[in-house]
Amino acid sequence: xxxxxxxxxxxxxxxxxxxxxxxxxxxxxxGVSAAAAVAAAPAAGGAGGGAAAAEEQTEFDVILTGDGGxxxxxxxxxxxxxxxxxxxxxxxxxxxxxxxxxGVSKDEAEKIKKQxxxxxxxxxxx
Numbered sequence: 001x002x003x004x005x006x007x008x009x010x011x012x013x014x015x016x017x018x019x020x021x022x023x024x025x026x027x028x029x030x031g032v033s034a035a036a037a038v039a040a041a042p043a044a045g046g047a048g049g050g051a052a053a054a055e056e057q058t059e060f061d062v063i064l065t066g067d068g069g070x071x072x073x074x075x076x077x078x079x080x081x082x083x084x085x086x087x088x089x090x091x092x093x094x095x096x097x098x099x100x101x102x103g104v105s106k107d108e109a110e111k112i113k114k115q116x117x118x119x120x121x122x123x124x125x126x
Contacts, residue, residue, distance in 0.1 A: 061103070064099075070119060082100060093121075
């Protein structure tokens with residue numbers, strides 16, 4: 001059996017391109033795809049408690065649905081919340097409905113919604 005510590009050290013020295021090439025070679029040799037393994041994992045775990053997990057949502061998306069006629073104020077808030085540049089924040093506000101933050105906790109989503117509504121925006125949480 002190979003010394004696993006040496007193997008880990010050798011793999012740690014690979015560049016990103018070398019790691020990608022290694023992944024392709026292993027997929028070819030073993031006849032599997034890394035994407036297939038990732039896709040199969042949630043399906044296996046969701047068999048028993050899938051309905052309960054769907055009812056108890058833990059991650060929320062904050063969706064900007066409009067600027068309420070106060071585009072400049074809303075752009076400022078979007079920049080503060082997302083750390084986007086001026087151009088990116090302006091584009092996001094102008095392309096509403098658009099997600100401002102995705103996969104955040106309920107408390108954080110409510111806080112962001114309040115900030116945006118105080119700036120004049122219309123917001124929904126999904």
